[in-house]
Amino acid sequence: MIRFVIRRLLYAIVVLWLVSTLVFVFLHVSPVPVERVIGGPRATTDTLNQIRRNLGLDQPVIVQYGQFLGRLLHANLGDSYINGEPVTTLIGDRLPTTLWLVFGAGIIWFVGGVVTGVLSATRARSLSDRFVTVFVLIGLSTPPFVMALVLLYLFSTKLSEAGIYFFEAGPPLQMHFWRRMILPWIALAFLMVAAYTRLTRGAMLDVLGEDYVRTARAKGLSRRRVVYRHGLRAALTPVVTQFGIDLGALIGSTIVTEKVFGLQGVGQLVYQSIALGDTPVIIGVTLMVTFFVIVANLLVDIGYSFLDPRVRLS
Amino acid sequence: MSSYTDLEAQEVDPTAGTAPARVQGRTPFQLAWARFRRDRLAVASIVVLVLIAIYAILAPVWAHLTGHPYDATFPKTGLDVNGQPRGPSGTFWLGADQLGRDVLVRAAYGARISLLVGILSAVLASIVGTLVGVLAGFVGGAMDTLLARLMDMTLALPYLLVAIMLATTFQISSVGASLTLTILVIAFFSFAAFGRIIRGQVLSLKQKEFVEAARSLGSSNARIMFVDILPNLVAQVTVLTSLLIPTSIVFEATLSFLGVGVRLPMPSWGSMLGEGSDVFQTAWWLLAVPGVLLLLTTLSFNLLGDGIRDALDPRGDRATGGK
Numbered sequence: 001m002i003r004f005v006i007r008r009l010l011y012a013i014v015v016l017w018l019v020s021t022l023v024f025v026f027l028h029v030s031p032v033p034v035e036r037v038i039g040g041p042r043a044t045t046d047t048l049n050q051i052r053r054n055l056g057l058d059q060p061v062i063v064q065y066g067q068f069l070g071r072l073l074h075a076n077l078g079d080s081y082i083n084g085e086p087v088t089t090l091i092g093d094r095l096p097t098t099l100w101l102v103f104g105a106g107i108i109w110f111v112g113g114v115v116t117g118v119l120s121a122t123r124a125r126s127l128s129d130r131f132v133t134v135f136v137l138i139g140l141s142t143p144p145f146v147m148a149l150v151l152l153y154l155f156s157t158k159l160s161e162a163g164i165y166f167f168e169a170g171p172p173l174q175m176h177f178w179r180r181m182i183l184p185w186i187a188l189a190f191l192m193v194a195a196y197t198r199l200t201r202g203a204m205l206d207v208l209g210e211d212y213v214r215t216a217r218a219k220g221l222s223r224r225r226v227v228y229r230h231g232l233r234a235a236l237t238p239v240v241t242q243f244g245i246d247l248g249a250l251i252g253s254t255i256v257t258e259k260v261f262g263l264q265g266v267g268q269l270v271y272q273s274i275a276l277g278d279t280p281v282i283i284g285v286t287l288m289v290t291f292f293v294i295v296a297n298l299l300v301d302i303g304y305s306f307l308d309p310r311v312r313l314s
Numbered sequence: 315m316s317s318y319t320d321l322e323a324q325e326v327d328p329t330a331g332t333a334p335a336r337v338q339g340r341t342p343f344q345l346a347w348a349r350f351r352r353d354r355l356a357v358a359s360i361v362v363l364v365l366i367a368i369y370a371i372l373a374p375v376w377a378h379l380t381g382h383p384y385d386a387t388f389p390k391t392g393l394d395v396n397g398q399p400r401g402p403s404g405t406f407w408l409g410a411d412q413l414g415r416d417v418l419v420r421a422a423y424g425a426r427i428s429l430l431v432g433i434l435s436a437v438l439a440s441i442v443g444t445l446v447g448v449l450a451g452f453v454g455g456a457m458d459t460l461l462a463r464l465m466d467m468t469l470a471l472p473y474l475l476v477a478i479m480l481a482t483t484f485q486i487s488s489v490g491a492s493l494t495l496t497i498l499v500i501a502f503f504s505f506a507a508f509g510r511i512i513r514g515q516v517l518s519l520k521q522k523e524f525v526e527a528a529r530s531l532g533s534s535n536a537r538i539m540f541v542d543i544l545p546n547l548v549a550q551v552t553v554l555t556s557l558l559i560p561t562s563i564v565f566e567a568t569l570s571f572l573g574v575g576v577r578l579p580m581p582s583w584g585s586m587l588g589e590g591s592d593v594f595q596t597a598w599w600l601l602a603v604p605g606v607l608l609l610l611t612t613l614s615f616n617l618l619g620d621g622i623r624d625a626l627d628p629r630g631d632r633a634t635g636g637k
Contacts, residue, residue, distance in 0.1 A: 141613040
């Protein structure tokens with residue numbers, strides 16, 4: 001068990017190291033001179049050289065690489081090119097909004113996906129199952145940003161014309177929390193509900209075909225009890241695994257939702273940095289999200305190995 | 315991410331494409347085609363896709379007929395006195411955008427980008443994914459460890475963020491270069507999910523008797539890989555590729571929506587939605603035209619992919635197994 005955890009931990013560290021090295025290489029082969037971005041188009045040669053010295057860009061590449069890794073180990077992601085603030089501060093300010101967005105949407109999609117998945121699996125081939133299949137197909141085909149734009153148009157523009165205020169733009173953590181978050185949650189969760197419905201439905205149908213489910217029915221347990229006690233419990237394992245992975249990954253995918261609904265989260269920070277060419281911020285967020293994803297994967301793997309001994313041995 | 319799990323959910327029996335021919339001696343392809351033709355949804359989705367393709371191919375014709383090149387602005391006819399875009403009319407069939415450009419013409423050029431990027435990157439990802447998957451699964455050992463870990467790592471990367479990072483650090487401004495980069499980025503983030511599934515299939519195919527037979531006849535590893543194993547993967551690869559196309563189209567649209575996909579002035583459905591998002595309140599057609607086209611395209615490709623899967627896998631049942 002301990003050997004398994006250590007092996008996964010080492011692997012996670014190697015992946016993080018590889019990703020940060022990749023990022024460093026990108027920075028170095030980038031054709032955009034950093035000092036130009038900071039100094040602006042009218043900076044003199046002296047100023048540009050000064051900026052290079054301050055950033056340590058006059059050092060040999062290997063020294064720069066060492067300094068880069070050293071900073072990362074101290075959780076220092078560098079400073080913004082635009083306003084000189086530490087990237088960690090910028091991210092820290094925006095992270096709560098993004099986390100609220102992701103966890104709220106996560107609850108909606110997990111509950112929604114599992115409930116519809118179970119309902120359609122237990123009523124396979126019925127009319128409501130057909131209906132769910134169509135919904136899943138549409139859900140999986142709708143790009144998240146189109147969903148967000150349509151929701152914003154229908155509920156914000158059209159309803160506010162009718163005097164109903166369903167959505168308010170602005171910082172959600174101070175006021176009107178529900179009004180600000182409900183549409184972004186639905187927009188972010190829509191595709192995932194479809195994906196989780198499909199996942200749960202498939203897992204349930206597999207489990208309900210197992211011998212022990214027939215045995216449970218044969219010994220006289222009610223259908224309801226068999227479906228929920230024997231079936232759902234076993235079917236949920238792969239769904240929960242996927243949930244852990246997706247929750248970590250989704251932090252990187254909120255950019256579009258945050259942009260459309262004007263939420264000042266980490267995604268919006270990235271979006272604004274694209275236009276400004278503020279590379280340290282984009283890289284910082286990328287590294288942070290990679291870290292989240294890898295930690296989430298690690299926790300899922302370790303959790304899984306407790307539940308299922310076969311995983312440890314593979 | 316959900317897109318990867320979708321792919322993984324689409325397992326198809328690898329031997330399905332080579333079912334033994336029956337009474338009339340029809341080939342597996344003829345059998346699959348006969349099943350496919352009975353699937354009304356799949357046939358309808360082909361019709362929709364052909365119509366969208368015709369609309370895209372005829373893009374210069376629309377520009378000629380309306381007299382509106384895709385990047386030309388017509389502030390006099392396209393915008394009203396307040397500078398707001400005018401809706402669908404005789405001059406602008408599907409309305410004008412916020413700069414007074416023709417939405418019909420721009421959406422047609424956008425369709426070219428969506429189909430081109432979607433299909434090319436899906437095909438590229440499937441070629442690379444198949445090769446990597448076959449190599450990892452068949453050769454095994456250190457090669458397998460290396461490739462499998464590489465694929466795991468790719469799947470752990472936040473793909474949208476890395477794509478944005480690439481686009482900003484390289485600051486590409488030409489349409490052609492941004493198109494190439496977009497295709498490469500999408501293919502890069504898609505090959506791993508593809509390769510993992512193929513690797514799993516190859517691992518099980520490797521144990522089959524016909525591989526043993528080929529080996530005892532003296533076939534080389536390369537011959538077994540390409541002559542014996544690869545043909546058995548055709549059904550799987552076809553299905554996965556067709557389902558990867560809509561994912562790639564959405565990926566491109568998202569990148570262009572954020573302004574890091576295909577560069578302006580070349581229109582893409584994603585960038586049209588992004589540029590127009592400030593004026594949707596008054597100009598619904600700027601949301602409706604590219605939005606509906608995008609949804610129709612991805613929905614049709616998904617239905618087509620499901621149809622191909624059902625046709626190639628006679629034992630799969632749409633209502634129970636499959637998905």
